[in-house]
Amino acid sequence: MNKLNARMRRVMTAPFAVWMAIFVVVPIALVLYYAFTDANGSFTASNITSIWEYRGTYLISIELALTATVICLLLAYPLAYSISKMKARRQQTMVLLVMLPMWMNFLIRTYAWMTILEDTGLINTLVKFLLSLVGYEFEGFSMINTNGAIILGMVYNFLPYMILPIYTVLTKIDKNVIEAARDLGANGFQIFTKVLLPQSIPGIISGITMVFVPAVSTFVISKLLGGGMTYLIGDIIENYFLGNTGEVNYNVGAALSLVLMVLILISMGIMNHFDEDDETNGGRVI
Amino acid sequence: MKKAILFLLAVCLLLNAGSLSVFAAPKKTVLNVYNWGEYIDQSILDLFEEEYPDISVNYTTYDSNEAMYSKIVSGAASYDIVIPSDYMISKLIAEDMLAELNFDNIPNFANVGDAYKSREHDPENKYSVPYFWGTVVIIYNTKYVAPEDAAAQSIDLLWNEKYAGKILMFDNPRDAFGLALTKLGYSMNSENEKEWQEAAKLLSEQKPLVQAYVMDAIFDKMEAEEAWIAPYYAGDALVIQESNPDVDYYMPVEGTNFFFDSMCVLKTSENKEAAETFINFMCRPDIAAMNAEYVGYATPVTPAMDLLDPEITENKIVYPDEDYLLQNTEVFANLSNKTLMLQSTLWTSLKIESSENGESTLPVNGVDLFCIAVVVLGVGSGIYFGIRSKRRKKLWTS
Numbered sequence: 001m002n003k004l005n006a007r008m009r010r011v012m013t014a015p016f017a018v019w020m021a022i023f024v025v026v027p028i029a030l031v032l033y034y035a036f037t038d039a040n041g042s043f044t045a046s047n048i049t050s051i052w053e054y055r056g057t058y059l060i061s062i063e064l065a066l067t068a069t070v071i072c073l074l075l076a077y078p079l080a081y082s083i084s085k086m087k088a089r090r091q092q093t094m095v096l097l098v099m100l101p102m103w104m105n106f107l108i109r110t111y112a113w114m115t116i117l118e119d120t121g122l123i124n125t126l127v128k129f130l131l132s133l134v135g136y137e138f139e140g141f142s143m144i145n146t147n148g149a150i151i152l153g154m155v156y157n158f159l160p161y162m163i164l165p166i167y168t169v170l171t172k173i174d175k176n177v178i179e180a181a182r183d184l185g186a187n188g189f190q191i192f193t194k195v196l197l198p199q200s201i202p203g204i205i206s207g208i209t210m211v212f213v214p215a216v217s218t219f220v221i222s223k224l225l226g227g228g229m230t231y232l233i234g235d236i237i238e239n240y241f242l243g244n245t246g247e248v249n250y251n252v253g254a255a256l257s258l259v260l261m262v263l264i265l266i267s268m269g270i271m272n273h274f275d276e277d278d279e280t281n282g283g284r285v286i
Numbered sequence: 287m288k289k290a291i292l293f294l295l296a297v298c299l300l301l302n303a304g305s306l307s308v309f310a311a312p313k314k315t316v317l318n319v320y321n322w323g324e325y326i327d328q329s330i331l332d333l334f335e336e337e338y339p340d341i342s343v344n345y346t347t348y349d350s351n352e353a354m355y356s357k358i359v360s361g362a363a364s365y366d367i368v369i370p371s372d373y374m375i376s377k378l379i380a381e382d383m384l385a386e387l388n389f390d391n392i393p394n395f396a397n398v399g400d401a402y403k404s405r406e407h408d409p410e411n412k413y414s415v416p417y418f419w420g421t422v423v424i425i426y427n428t429k430y431v432a433p434e435d436a437a438a439q440s441i442d443l444l445w446n447e448k449y450a451g452k453i454l455m456f457d458n459p460r461d462a463f464g465l466a467l468t469k470l471g472y473s474m475n476s477e478n479e480k481e482w483q484e485a486a487k488l489l490s491e492q493k494p495l496v497q498a499y500v501m502d503a504i505f506d507k508m509e510a511e512e513a514w515i516a517p518y519y520a521g522d523a524l525v526i527q528e529s530n531p532d533v534d535y536y537m538p539v540e541g542t543n544f545f546f547d548s549m550c551v552l553k554t555s556e557n558k559e560a561a562e563t564f565i566n567f568m569c570r571p572d573i574a575a576m577n578a579e580y581v582g583y584a585t586p587v588t589p590a591m592d593l594l595d596p597e598i599t600e601n602k603i604v605y606p607d608e609d610y611l612l613q614n615t616e617v618f619a620n621l622s623n624k625t626l627m628l629q630s631t632l633w634t635s636l637k638i639e640s641s642e643n644g645e646s647t648l649p650v651n652g653v654d655l656f657c658i659a660v661v662v663l664g665v666g667s668g669i670y671f672g673i674r675s676k677r678r679k680k681l682w683t684s
Contacts, residue, residue: 057638114503120512142451145498227498228457231637239634243352245459246621247630248359 031261034254047255054236054256058263061233064147065215068154069162072211073204075155076162080203081196083163084170095167098160110153110224117144117152117225145227153221154211161210169203170196205271213264233260314342315560320354320365322547323347323502325418327580334567341560349501350458358383358552366555367564369417372407372546373460373618380620384413385551391562394569394587402586406617407546414548415565418583420520421615422461422543423603425504425535430514439536441469443515445488450495454507454516457499459633460618461543462489465517468540468616475619479628486632490639499637508533519545520603521583537603537614544615 038044083094101109116122124140131138143149173196181195219234226232233256239245240253324347331343346365348354351374358365370378378384389395395415402419404411424443426436430452435443444453444465456462464474466485476482497513505522507513509530518526523535549568551561567573574587575594584604585591591599599605621629 054638115506118507118510118512120510224503228500228637229493229496229498231634235637236634239630241356242350243356244350245630245633246352246626248352248356 028261031254031258034250035258036255038251039249047251048259050252051255051259054233057231057233057236058259060147060230061216062263064151064232065154065212068151068158068215069208069212071151071155072159072162073208076159076166076207077200077204080163080167080170083167091171095164098163101156102160106157107220109157110221113149113153113156114144114224117149119144144225145229147226147230149225150222150230150232153225154215154218157221158211158215161214162207165206165210166200166203169200173199201274205274208271209268212267216264217260314340315557316344317341317367317557317560317564318344318346318363318365319367319369319564320346320348320357321367321369323349325369325547325581327577330568330573330577333573334564337567338560338563341557341563343564364554364556365552366557366561367549367551369547369549371618372405372548373620375414375546375548375550376407376620378550379408379413383553385553385555385558386412387415387551387565388558388562391559392566392569394566397569397571397574397587397589399586399588401611402546405546406619408548414550415569416586417547417549417568418521418578418581419544419546419586420583421537421545421603421606421611422464422517423520423523423535423537425508425516425518425523425526425533427508427511427514427530427532428534429511429532436534436536439539441465441517441538441540444517445469445492445495446515447495449515451497452514453492453495453497454504454513455492455496455499456517457501459629461517462499462633463629464543464618466492468538468542471540474543474616475621477622477625479625482625482628482632486636490636493636493639519583521581524582524598524601524604535603537606537610539614541614541616544611544617546617 035047036043036045038046083091083098086094114121118124119140119142121144123143128138128140177195177199178191181191186194217234217237219232219238222228222230222232222235237253237256237260240247240249240256242248326345328345331345335342346363348357351370354368354370355374355377357363358368375384392415398416402416408414424439424441426443428436431443431449435446435448443449444455446453456465463482463485466488467474467476467481469488470481470484472478472481472485498507500507504513504516504518505526508516508526511530511532520535520537523533527533527535549565551558551565555561568577569587571587571589571593574585574590578585578590578594579598582604585594591605
């Protein structure tokens with residue numbers, strides 16, 4: 001019986017293993033190859049060292065992505081908590097509502113924000129109109145084409161990826177534990193810091209990863225909502241691969257992505273240490 | 287046994303014959319056309335498929351010559367017809383990627399005006415048939431831009447501080463540097479590093495005034511009056527004016543870019559004849575007129591001009607005098623690799639510049655320090671947690 005199970009398992013995982021090999025391992029190997037070779041295919045480390053000039057761009061990308069991640073976390077946690085406290089029926093509806101925007105194309109959603117935030121956009125027109133009713137002439141907020149707009153785009157697009165894992169973890173917490181804490185004299189704040197938060201860390205960590213990783217490498221949001229004024233690291237990688245600036249250079253592009261990948265891996269490694277004690281909960285995503 | 291084999295053979299033959307004539311429709315040739323976005327009257331494709339039922343067109347678009355180039359170089363997809371601009375055509379010719387056309391299959395080429403044949407990008411006119419041509423103009427909104435500022439008809443309007451935050455700029459280094467180089471009085475095809483550096487300086491001076499670097503988003507932003515001034519292609523200016531009559535445009539007195547987009551067949555094409563049929567179809571006066579009316583660019587098919595609204599053909603900006611074109615405009619030539627690299631570096635640093643000096647909340651000079659701090663912190667905390675978790679495991683096991 002056991003033997004059959006093991007064989008079954010191997011057969012069942014084979015398609016996935018093949019998939020991973022073709023679409024994950026091979027591309028990473030290609031990135032590695034390009035990052036350490038020059039145009040003629042001979043070994044060089046100059047691609048990696050030339051990246052130093054883009055440190056400012058890395059910083060800006062990380063800074064924006066981190067800000068977006070923190071905002072997502074602050075928004076998502078209370079929401080996920082209150083959803084997890086609702087009746088089962090209600091919970092389903094709420095989760096559906098959280099996922100609803102994801103049924104629409106990512107680009108269209110971002111374009112929509114463009115028309116909302118513009119100087120002649122929805123918000124400004126509305127505010128100007130309302131203020132003109134009371135006889136006040138208002139110049140309008142300038143929101144589009146700023147870093148703030150980029151962060152907003154990231155938060156809006158990636159928020160569901162933060163809500164869902166936290167919600168899942170919170171629903172799994174045994175209510176008796178909270179009651180026990182209350183019996184033992186813990187107040188609301190203590191219950192949160194000593195019981196809820198530690199138990200929801202796996203969800204928080206996978207939420208952070210799922211928001212931070214796409215946010216740090218995005219290039220569409222910065223182009224549409226940032227007006228092409230700020231280059232994020234994703235924009236530069238795109239330029240090197242598509243040659244939008246007149247120079248196609250897979251090698252530097254690959255080196256840039258490699259460094260980004262390593263940075264993400266390091267930060268995830270650090271975060272997974274916070275998670276160490278909770279392995280039994282199976283909350284680890286990566 | 288023999289009988290059985292014979293029978294089998296007969297069945298095979300029958301099936302084969304059947305699949306050829308009765309059961310399956312005639313096999314269609316799929317023609318892959320790769321063109322700029324918003325650059326064709328889509329109903330022309332239907333007309334073409336109606337007229338040539340054995341060819342079906344697979345139409346896809348790109349939004350810059352460079353994007354098209356890297357796509358065909360990477361071999362990710364195979365295309366038959368591409369419609370790149372002049373400098374890209376000369377680059378493709380130099381790299382031996384275009385097929386020589388058989389003009390016997392393109393009798394309508396005779397309709398193309400002599401002024402558009404054998405230009406700089408394809409001197410012997412062996413590889414390309416012009417699709418549209420046009421110029422870069424300055425578009426502005428008469429409601430917001432003072433008449434005296436526009437009256438000068440100069441590129442300087444794009445650098446006018448009065449309109450800071452309402453100016454759009456090309457998100458494409460070739461066009462952006464072309465404007466800056468022309469403003470400085472240099473050639474757009476300059477190979478002189480000093481001139482490019484000067485142009486880069488000019489562009490970074492302009493940056494604080496620029497609302498956004500965009501390409502096709504220019505349509506929406508100019509039509510909605512989100513922006514007031516933008517350089518763009520003459521045909522598109524016409525389209526924008528159609529939906530917002532307050533928009534006007536002029537050709538800068540300093541000179542401007544004269545561009546061609548021409549239909550070419552790639553060497554890798556397996557349907558060269560079908561491709562030539564398509565090119566021939568596009569050069570038919572009625573089709574060319576229909577397309578020009580929709581797209582708004584100037585057609586090189588001279589007989590088509592008679593079919594167009596005279597209001598358009600008499601528009602000196604869409605159809606400028608040939609003398610003007612020869613004296614005041616410049617066609618992009620293919621730049622040397624060295625200059626292309628320089629262009630790429632200068633453009634990237636123009637874009638990065640803002641992210642360092644702009645709205646960042648971090649002190650600029652502390653960037654290096656911050657980098658080091660992050661690395662130290664990362665490694666440090668990694669080691670700390672590593673040790674801690676090991677120690678804890680020991681405690682538990684002992």
